[in-house]
Amino acid sequence: MFGRVLSGDYPRSPILTGALLLILFVLAFAPFLFTGAQPLNVAAKICVFILLVASYDLLLGYTGIVSFAHTMFFGIGGYGAAIALSRLGPSWAALALGIVAAIAVAGTLALLIGLFSLRVRAIFFAMITLAVATAFLVLASQLSGFTGGEDGLNYTVPELLRPSFRLFAEPIFGTIVNGRIVTYYIVFFIALAGFLLLLRVVNSPFGSVLQAIRENEFRAEALGYPVVVYRSFASVVSAVMAALAGILLALWLRYTGPDTTLSFAIMIDVLLMVVIGGMGTLYGAVIGATLMTIAESYLPAIMGSLGKVGAGIPFLSTLLSADRWLLWLGILFILSVYFFPTGIVGKLRAHWQNKRHGTAQRQDSSTPGDSGNTRPSN
Amino acid sequence: MTDGITEREETTVRAPAIDWIPILLVAAVALIALPLIGSFSTWVTLTMAALAMGMIIFIMASGLTLVFGLMDVINFGHGVFISVGAYMSLLVLRPLTGWVESPSIALNIAVLVLCILVAMAASGLFGLAFERVIIRPVYRQHLKQILVTMGGLIVIEQLLHVFFGGSPITIALPQTFRGGLALGPDIIVERYRLIAVVVGIIVFLAMMLVLNRTRIGLLVRAGVENPEMVEALGYRIRRLFVGVFAAGSALAGLGGVMWGFYQQTLTVGMGLQVLVLIFIVVIIGGLGSIGGCLIGSLLVALVANYTAFLEPKIALISNIALMLLVLMWRPQGLYPVVKV
Amino acid sequence: MPDPLLTLQGVHTHIGHYHILQGVDFEVPRGSFTVLLGRNGAGKTTTLRTIMGLWKASRGNIRFAGEDVTSRATPDIAASGIAYVPENMSVFSGLTVQENLILAARTGKIDAVRLEWIFSLFPALQRFFGLAAGTLSGGQKQMLAIARALIEPRDLILVDEPTKGLAPAIVGNMIRAFREVKNAGATVLLVEQNFMAARMLGDAVVVMDDGRIVHRGAMAELAADSALQQRLLGLHMEAHQ
Numbered sequence: 001m002f003g004r005v006l007s008g009d010y011p012r013s014p015i016l017t018g019a020l021l022l023i024l025f026v027l028a029f030a031p032f033l034f035t036g037a038q039p040l041n042v043a044a045k046i047c048v049f050i051l052l053v054a055s056y057d058l059l060l061g062y063t064g065i066v067s068f069a070h071t072m073f074f075g076i077g078g079y080g081a082a083i084a085l086s087r088l089g090p091s092w093a094a095l096a097l098g099i100v101a102a103i104a105v106a107g108t109l110a111l112l113i114g115l116f117s118l119r120v121r122a123i124f125f126a127m128i129t130l131a132v133a134t135a136f137l138v139l140a141s142q143l144s145g146f147t148g149g150e151d152g153l154n155y156t157v158p159e160l161l162r163p164s165f166r167l168f169a170e171p172i173f174g175t176i177v178n179g180r181i182v183t184y185y186i187v188f189f190i191a192l193a194g195f196l197l198l199l200r201v202v203n204s205p206f207g208s209v210l211q212a213i214r215e216n217e218f219r220a221e222a223l224g225y226p227v228v229v230y231r232s233f234a235s236v237v238s239a240v241m242a243a244l245a246g247i248l249l250a251l252w253l254r255y256t257g258p259d260t261t262l263s264f265a266i267m268i269d270v271l272l273m274v275v276i277g278g279m280g281t282l283y284g285a286v287i288g289a290t291l292m293t294i295a296e297s298y299l300p301a302i303m304g305s306l307g308k309v310g311a312g313i314p315f316l317s318t319l320l321s322a323d324r325w326l327l328w329l330g331i332l333f334i335l336s337v338y339f340f341p342t343g344i345v346g347k348l349r350a351h352w353q354n355k356r357h358g359t360a361q362r363q364d365s366s367t368p369g370d371s372g373n374t375r376p377s378n
Numbered sequence: 379m380t381d382g383i384t385e386r387e388e389t390t391v392r393a394p395a396i397d398w399i400p401i402l403l404v405a406a407v408a409l410i411a412l413p414l415i416g417s418f419s420t421w422v423t424l425t426m427a428a429l430a431m432g433m434i435i436f437i438m439a440s441g442l443t444l445v446f447g448l449m450d451v452i453n454f455g456h457g458v459f460i461s462v463g464a465y466m467s468l469l470v471l472r473p474l475t476g477w478v479e480s481p482s483i484a485l486n487i488a489v490l491v492l493c494i495l496v497a498m499a500a501s502g503l504f505g506l507a508f509e510r511v512i513i514r515p516v517y518r519q520h521l522k523q524i525l526v527t528m529g530g531l532i533v534i535e536q537l538l539h540v541f542f543g544g545s546p547i548t549i550a551l552p553q554t555f556r557g558g559l560a561l562g563p564d565i566i567v568e569r570y571r572l573i574a575v576v577v578g579i580i581v582f583l584a585m586m587l588v589l590n591r592t593r594i595g596l597l598v599r600a601g602v603e604n605p606e607m608v609e610a611l612g613y614r615i616r617r618l619f620v621g622v623f624a625a626g627s628a629l630a631g632l633g634g635v636m637w638g639f640y641q642q643t644l645t646v647g648m649g650l651q652v653l654v655l656i657f658i659v660v661i662i663g664g665l666g667s668i669g670g671c672l673i674g675s676l677l678v679a680l681v682a683n684y685t686a687f688l689e690p691k692i693a694l695i696s697n698i699a700l701m702l703l704v705l706m707w708r709p710q711g712l713y714p715v716v717k718v
Numbered sequence: 719m720p721d722p723l724l725t726l727q728g729v730h731t732h733i734g735h736y737h738i739l740q741g742v743d744f745e746v747p748r749g750s751f752t753v754l755l756g757r758n759g760a761g762k763t764t765t766l767r768t769i770m771g772l773w774k775a776s777r778g779n780i781r782f783a784g785e786d787v788t789s790r791a792t793p794d795i796a797a798s799g800i801a802y803v804p805e806n807m808s809v810f811s812g813l814t815v816q817e818n819l820i821l822a823a824r825t826g827k828i829d830a831v832r833l834e835w836i837f838s839l840f841p842a843l844q845r846f847f848g849l850a851a852g853t854l855s856g857g858q859k860q861m862l863a864i865a866r867a868l869i870e871p872r873d874l875i876l877v878d879e880p881t882k883g884l885a886p887a888i889v890g891n892m893i894r895a896f897r898e899v900k901n902a903g904a905t906v907l908l909v910e911q912n913f914m915a916a917r918m919l920g921d922a923v924v925v926m927d928d929g930r931i932v933h934r935g936a937m938a939e940l941a942a943d944s945a946l947q948q949r950l951l952g953l954h955m956e957a958h959q
Contacts, residue, residue: 066524116702123452126524127657128701134654135698142691264650268532275525319540327536334529337522338515593826596817600810607808610770611866612796612824 005196007203011283013352016345020283023290027188031181032173038297044184044252046293047191048245053273054198054285055241061280062202063234064214068267069113069129072136073106073239075261077246079140079147080105082256086155095158095251102243110239114232137262152257157183161251187248194241199282201237210234211280269296272329275336278343287344299325400673400712407677411684419564424683430571432679433578434640436672438633439656439663440585441626447602447666447715449619451513452520455527456630457653458534461646462504463497463631464638465542470496471549478552486552490573490639497635498628504534505627509620531650538646547644555639574636581629582672589668598622602666602715655682658697662704664711673712677704721784723748723874723905724769729778731761731768738764740929741778746874746907746922751900753920753937754909755951760926762909763805766876769907770802771795783873797824801867805878805909807859811852815843815862818851822866829870836865839895857888861895868899875899878909893918913951917941925950 003010011017023046026033030043056070080102081095088094117128140147147153157179159165165179175181201207213220213227221227250256260266269292277288303325319327340347408425415421442456470493471478477489512530516522551570558566589595597618601608605615630649637652638644659678663670678697685696704712722745731739739761746752754762767773769780771792779788787795796802801822810818819828819836837844840861846854851862860880867875880896881889889912896919899906910916916923916937923940925933933940933950940946 060521064521066521116705123520123524124661126454127452127661131654131658131698131701134651135695139691139695268528271525271528323544324536324540327533327540330529330532330536334512334526334533337525337529341522593820596813596821599812600821603810603812604808606772606792607804607810608821609792610772610796610802610804611822612793613821614791614793 007196007200009199009203009282011345011349013345013348015352016283016287016348020286023286030188031177031184032175040180040184042293042297044187045249045297046290047187048249048252049270049273049289049293050286051191051194051248052242052245053270053277053289054195054282055238055245056270057274057279057282057285058198058202058210058234058238058241060274061278061282061284062207062214063210063231065118065231065235066126067129067235067238068126069133069136070238070242070270071262071264071267072129072133073110073242074246074249074266075136075140075256075258076106076109077102077243077248078250078256078261079153079246080243081247081250082153082155083146085157085250086153090156090158092158099247102247103240106239106243107236110236111232114235115228118228118231118235133262133267134264137258137264140262141258148257150258152255152260154255157251157254161186183251187252190244190248194244195282195286198237198241202282206230206233268326272333274343275333275341276343278345278347279341281342281345281349284343284345291344295325397713400670403712404673404676404680407680407684411680414688415684419566420687422561422565423567424687425680426567426571426575428679428683429676430574430578430640431683432676433575433582434633434636435652435655435659435679436675437578437581437636438630438652439659439671439675440581440668441622441629442656443660443663443666443668443671444598444602444622445619445626446660448598448605448615448622449517450520451517451619451623452523453513453527454524454653455508455512455530455534456626456656457649457651458531458538459501459504459508459627459630459649460634460637460652461535461538461644461649463501463634464644464648465538465634465646466497466500466631467493467549467635467638468542468547468644478550481553483554486554489552490555490635493635494577494632497631501631501634502624502628505624505630506620508534508627509623513623535646535650542644542646544646549638549642549644551639551642570639574640577632577636581632585668594618594621655697658701660711662701662711664708664713664715666715667711667713670711670713721748722746723783724907725781726765726769727779727781729765729768729775729780731764731773732776733764733773738929739768739775742926742929742931744924744931744934746905749903749905750922751896751906751908751920752922752924753916754907754924754926755911755913755916756926756932757952758911761929762926763878764929765926766802766804766878766907766909769795769876770800799873801872801875803863803867803875803877803880805882807856807863809851809854809859809862809866812850814850815847815854818862818866819869822869824870832869836868839868839898840865840891857884857891860884860892864892864895868904871904873905875904875906877906879911880908881910881912881915889915913947 011020027043027047030040034040034043052070052074056067059065059067059070081098084094084098084101088097113125113129113132117125141150143149144151156162160179161183162179165182167177167179167182171177202210209220209225209230212223213225213230217227220230246261249260253260273288273292274285275288276284276292277286278284300323303321336343342349411424412418412421415424438456438460442453445456446452470489474489474492477485480486508530512526513523516526555570555573557569559569559572560566587595589599597608597613601615601618608615608618633652634649637648641648655678659674660671661674662677663672663674677700681696681700682693686693708714724746726742726744729739729742730737742761742765744752754765756762764773768775769782771787771790771794775788779786781787782795782798782800785798787798790798810821813821819833820826823829840858842854842858843861843865846858851859854862864877864880867877880892884892893915896906896908900919906919908916908919910919917940920937923933923935923937924931927950933946940950
């Protein structure tokens with residue numbers, strides 16, 4: 001039964017399994033494990049980013065194409081919910097309309113970009129998505145009547161999701177189950193469902209074809225697979241999932257603006273998460289998103305104290321200051337691409353594989369859809 | 379019999395044809411804009427601004443397109459050399475404020491030339507290091523190339539933050555470059571834009587001279603077409619490529635200085651912002667083509683400036699639209715590079 | 719017996735998953751005109767490309783002028799004295815005829831006497847000296863590609879199917895030019911499908927099939943033995959005769 005939920009794609013490393021179970025447990029019971037707003041914020045952000053990064057991994061890791069427009073689709077989701085809720089009022093109907101519209105727009109746009117630029121060369125896709133995403137960001141901040149411009153949109157969510165709402169009269173395990181917690185569980189379960197769906201997609205025959213294309217485009221074409229169609233479809237699935245993640249974030253934050261959804265900084269974050277976690281593994285998205293989000297939330301404080309250590313030495317204090325953590329992440333990112341392109345998950349799996357070497361048959365060769373040991377190449 | 383054959387052969391030879399249509403397209407865009415804008419003097423101002431911007435973008439984009447043409451390497455970090463170049467001009471401007479504020483044209487030109495030299499040297503060296511450390515391990519692997527060069531961009535951007543601070547820095551134009559120059563009744567052109575156009579033309583001519591009249595230039599042109607055959611003739615294309623990469627980075631640095639003065643503000647992210655325009659330019663022009671790069675730069679700059687005047691909100695979108703239209707017409711860009 | 723100029727010993731070449739050359743052995747004696755024959759897909763082009771280092775031999779070794787060049791980089795192999803005229807001509811179409819020849823002359827200068835000689839072989843090149851190579855006809859491009867190999871003396875010239883797709887009259891022209899080259903004392907390894915052309919030029923012949931050498935010998939011997947021709951080259955070769 002467990003195998004069916006995971007689509008037969010197991011973590012294949014005890015440490016990884018442990019880490020994943022721990023993350024699942026903490027996220028599932030976060031409202032009851034911590035007090036205060038900050039931990040729950042971090043937990044919700046982790047859920048959203050797991051879905052966002054996993055959907056990006058479908059493109060980068062499994063299909064082998066680089067898009068810089070992923071945050072655009074994230075933003076389309078966020079703005080879809082935000083615009084509907086702020087224009088039509090905090091009703092479920094408005095939200096539903098926003099969701100449908102956002103998903104339709106994201107899917108169509110992804111299809112258009114894919115059909116247009118994947119036809120030429122994969123490298124065009126990266127360049128064109130960067131241009132389109134930048135234009136979209138500018139557009140969103142220019143059309144202030146519609147999107148709230150640089151300030152973004154604040155709006156009210158349906159009553160069930162408001163902090164003032166009480167689901168039960170009595171506290172459960174000492175925690176009052178209010179609208180925030182309801183929202184959190186909506187975010188959690190939709191992100192979980194989305195992730196399992198992506199796991200199913202990459203382990204389906206469709207996913208196998210995507211990987212065959214990634215390994216050898218010409219061969220796949222010669223075998224009769226329409227490469228552009230497959231890639232475009234992957235790009236659509238990925239975009240719709242990203243839009244879904246955007247909707248979840250919009251519900252959680254009750255605010256949508258360029259900085260929370262569209263900015264290039266988030267695109268960079270997503271790239272870092274997927275590469276450090278492990279491209280082409282999906283579980284890497286969980287590890288990457290969790291580690292990076294926790295680090296981003298708590299590391300500035302730690303680095304701030306490190307910065308004090310270096311105080312007095314010119315540049316060293318600035319190098320270690322909290323604002324410069326992207327510098328170190330950038331270096332880590334480059335090193336990961338060179339030395340462990342399958343990221344943390346790939347390393348853990350290889351470690352386990354070596355340990356069992358000779359005692360069991362190589363599992364990954366019998367599992368289609370696994371690419372834990374294959375490097376994405378173009 | 380042989381004569382008959384050679385004569386028939388001869389008739390198949392035509393003079394090398396320059397493809398005029400894209401060049402005419404640039405002129406057409408400028409002419410169509412005139413009635414839309416309405417005022418001739420505004421049109422001249424906008425066109426001049428566009429020419430200046432176009433030439434600066436050309437300077438920055440030319441290196442990127444040659445690097446791609448030669449080695450099939452796409453450098454997402456190219457934008458950061460623009461920022462590096464622009465910030466290097468601070469090393470000249472800060473100690474030489476006297477020269478900047480001096481009313482002497484000679485001193486003003488000297489300070490600009492110094493800025494350019496320092497910036498080109500610094501970004502050229504940066505380029506060499508970047509090629510060695512970041513790009514060399516990922517040849518022929520586009521996916522990793524995109525990721526790693528993007529990573530390089532992040533790291534160098536952060537280093538600029540460390541050394542120059544994150545807030546925007548205002549820089550002053552040299553005294554005599556400020557203000558406008560009256561070219562006729564109602565027609566005033568900003569002096570610096572004229573200078574930018576002149577510098578752009580000098581760079582373009584120098585590049586044409588090197589590409590057409592020197593052995594290195596011949597090798598670059600041949601290498602863009604067919605790197606393998608250049609190797610089979612006994613030349614190491616790698617060395618050539620490293621040279622072109624460094625030269626392209628130096629040109630990006632030069633472009634950065636010009637762009638910094640054009641905007642009179644330096645931000646660490648300026649390179650990445652321009653990179654988007656540069657990508658549009660090289661895609662429009664045809665990856666690997668220098669002529670296409672020039673035409674693409676001019677087209678993008680004209681369209682950007684005209685739409686910024688006519689309908690400011692769609693300025694950046696207009697370039698995307700331009701790119702889509704060009705690609706629908708010529709999917710490989712205006713001047714597709716013949717690859718063997 | 720003097721050392722052969724070029725020796726291939728047990729050369730294997732893989733391209734992707736395909737095992738193209740499966741142990742190729744032959745030699746090209748100094749001063750000879752050796753023709754490499756074989757049907758399409760036999761591995762002739764791969765053999766030339768492997769000699770040039772454009773594809774790396776996975777096994778075996780290639781010796782040129784007494785030195786092992788198997789693992790050398792293409793530019794070094796070229797610089798050691800081999801000129802290569804690839805199958806698709808590969809002239810630089812954006813460069814003029816003159817510029818193509820200047821690049822081929824590694825010293826940077828075109829020797830006037832050699833240029834006169836080349837013009838006498840291929841008069842068309844003189845007429846179109848200043849024109850972009852892309853504007854030439856197919857036959858003229860082929861002449862330019864060969865001229866590039868002749869612009870400076872080279873110890874060995876590799877030529878891949880120069881007559882492919884050319885009109886018969888131009889093929890005749892080409893054969894006359896190669897005779898001149900042969901008489902000038904150059905060592906040539908020519909890949910050819912056209913047996914008539916091969917017979918008129920070659921003094922030694924090597925026949926390939928399925929990535930292996932199936933016959934080596936003197937051209938005169940093969941030319942005289944039609945049963946052997948039939949067996950080695952099949953019917954489509956005779957169609958050219």
